[in-house]
Amino acid sequence: MPSKADEPGRPDPTAVVLDLEKPVPDALRGAVLALGNFDGVHRGHAELARRAAAIAAERGTRPAAFTFEPHPRSIFRPDEPVFRLTSPQLKLEGLTEAGFAQVFVLPFDREIAAVPAESFVDDLLIGRLGAAGLVCGYDFHFGKGRTGSPEMLQAHGLAAGIPVAVVQPYAWQGEPVSSTLIRTALEAGDVARAAAFLGRHWQVRGLVTHGDKRGRELGYPTANMQLARDCRLRHGIYAVRMKIDGIWHDGVASFGRRPTFDDGAPRLETFVFDFSGDLYGQRVDVAFVDWLRGEAKFDSLEALIVQMDADSARARGILAKTPAFGAPPFLP
Numbered sequence: 001m002p003s004k005a006d007e008p009g010r011p012d013p014t015a016v017v018l019d020l021e022k023p024v025p026d027a028l029r030g031a032v033l034a035l036g037n038f039d040g041v042h043r044g045h046a047e048l049a050r051r052a053a054a055i056a057a058e059r060g061t062r063p064a065a066f067t068f069e070p071h072p073r074s075i076f077r078p079d080e081p082v083f084r085l086t087s088p089q090l091k092l093e094g095l096t097e098a099g100f101a102q103v104f105v106l107p108f109d110r111e112i113a114a115v116p117a118e119s120f121v122d123d124l125l126i127g128r129l130g131a132a133g134l135v136c137g138y139d140f141h142f143g144k145g146r147t148g149s150p151e152m153l154q155a156h157g158l159a160a161g162i163p164v165a166v167v168q169p170y171a172w173q174g175e176p177v178s179s180t181l182i183r184t185a186l187e188a189g190d191v192a193r194a195a196a197f198l199g200r201h202w203q204v205r206g207l208v209t210h211g212d213k214r215g216r217e218l219g220y221p222t223a224n225m226q227l228a229r230d231c232r233l234r235h236g237i238y239a240v241r242m243k244i245d246g247i248w249h250d251g252v253a254s255f256g257r258r259p260t261f262d263d264g265a266p267r268l269e270t271f272v273f274d275f276s277g278d279l280y281g282q283r284v285d286v287a288f289v290d291w292l293r294g295e296a297k298f299d300s301l302e303a304l305i306v307q308m309d310a311d312s313a314r315a316r317g318i319l320a321k322t323p324a325f326g327a328p329p330f331l332p
Contacts, residue, residue: 015092015105020124029130031064031102032056035140035153037179038067040085041094043199044170044177048135049098051165055133059163064102065095066125072108081230083183085198090205104129117143121156133157134164172197189234191288201241201325203287204231204268208279220308222269223279225286227255235266237292239315241325242272243285248325249275252315253286259297260304273316287325290318 016028034052038045052063073082086094088105095103106112106124115124120143125131134153142148150166157164169176177197185194186202195201206225223242227233235256241248253270270286272279292311298304 015103018104018106020128024128024130028102028104029128030132031062031129032059032133032135033064033066033104033125033129033131034100034135035066035125035142036137037071038065038091038095039071039082039179040182040198041091041098042085042177042179042182042197043172044137044167045095046098046199047170048137048167049095049100051167052133052135053099055135055163055165059132061132062101063099064104065098065100066104066106066129067091067095068108068112069105070108072113075109075113083187083230083232084228085179085182085186085202087205087228090203114144117148117152118156119143120148121153122160126156126160126162131162133162136164136166138166138168183232187232187234189236189238189291189294191238192290195288201287201289203285205283205285206268208282208284210280220271220312222254222271223284225268225270225284227266227268231266233288234291235295237295237311238288239290239292239318239322240270241287241289241319242270243287243325244272244275244277244279244282248287249273250316250319251275252292252312253288254295256295259295271312273312289322290315 018024032052032055034048036045036048049063049065052065056063069088071082071084073080092103125134134157136150136153138150140150140153150164154164154166169178171177173196175181175197182194182197182202185191185197191202204225204227206227208223208225210224233255236254238253238255240251240253242251243249249272251270251272253268255266255268257264257266268286292314296307298307
């Protein structure tokens with residue numbers, strides 16, 4: 001069912017993009033910094049946010065996230081891009097929703113990658129940003145040759161007189177939460193499992209573009225979106241919700257190559273139940289609730305329509321039992 005997202009009062013997420021050629025304003029200095037790539041902003045990352053907030057409260061300051069864009073792999077292995085769980089904007093929003101008062105983004109390139117780990121800590125984190133404390137995951141590595149480690153952060157923090165917390169693997173349902181685990185679930189089409197570890201339904205954001213209008217002819221007009229080329233979500237049919245003008249609407253979506261027709265480039269096509277507005281040119285969010293079936297080729301349009309009717313009925317049933325979303329669509 002449609003639900004109004006609880007958006008009033010939410011902070012407008014904005015990032016502080018760091019320029020190493022310029023001094024950091026005093027008003028931005030002195031936070032407790034949680035360090036990481038934060039792809040997905042999952043339950044483990046939320047634990048880093050809680051630890052940073054606790055230290056910040058003790059020291060009379062605020063918690064901030066320190067992250068990198070683009071993902072380092074896109075610099076060193078551009079032909080093998082990592083499957084990003086969140087776009088930069090969705091990551092920024094997720095970090096804000098996790099409780100960070102600020103988000104610092106360091107533009108990542110080969111020059112940054114060549115900065116010695118010692119300089120990264122002493123000159124940037126402690127020097128320029130005046131960190132009042134540091135928080136990182138147990139496997140966080142940084143600096144030239146990835147020689148920086150949690151142990152090194154603790155040693156430099158001790159020398160500077162600031163606390164450094166290293167967060168051990170965060171387990172959910174008996175398994176350590178990681179971005180890799182979530183990517184693996186999405187690659188298998190198991191969006192429900194991915195949601196359990198994310199702490200919310202996995203979602204994408206994109207521009208609705210004109211397609212071939214074939215869905216309209218079949219009685220299923222769809223909103224068409226191109227996802228990032230690194231997206232490795234399993235091709236298939238999903239029960240979804242789409243956020244339009246702040247309201248979540250139930251629907252059913254196909255992600256794949258349309259083997260019955262053109263077997264073309266992967267595309268997300270969403271049929272929004274009981275909706276008749278014009279979405280062309282709008283930027284919308286799609287949250288994936290459950291897997292229905294794999295992509296298939298049909299011998300006739302009649303057979304395809306019968307299956308689409310069944311998919312829609314099944315999706316409606318699943319979504320009727322799925323609690324209404326807030327903002328963001330967090331899970332217990």
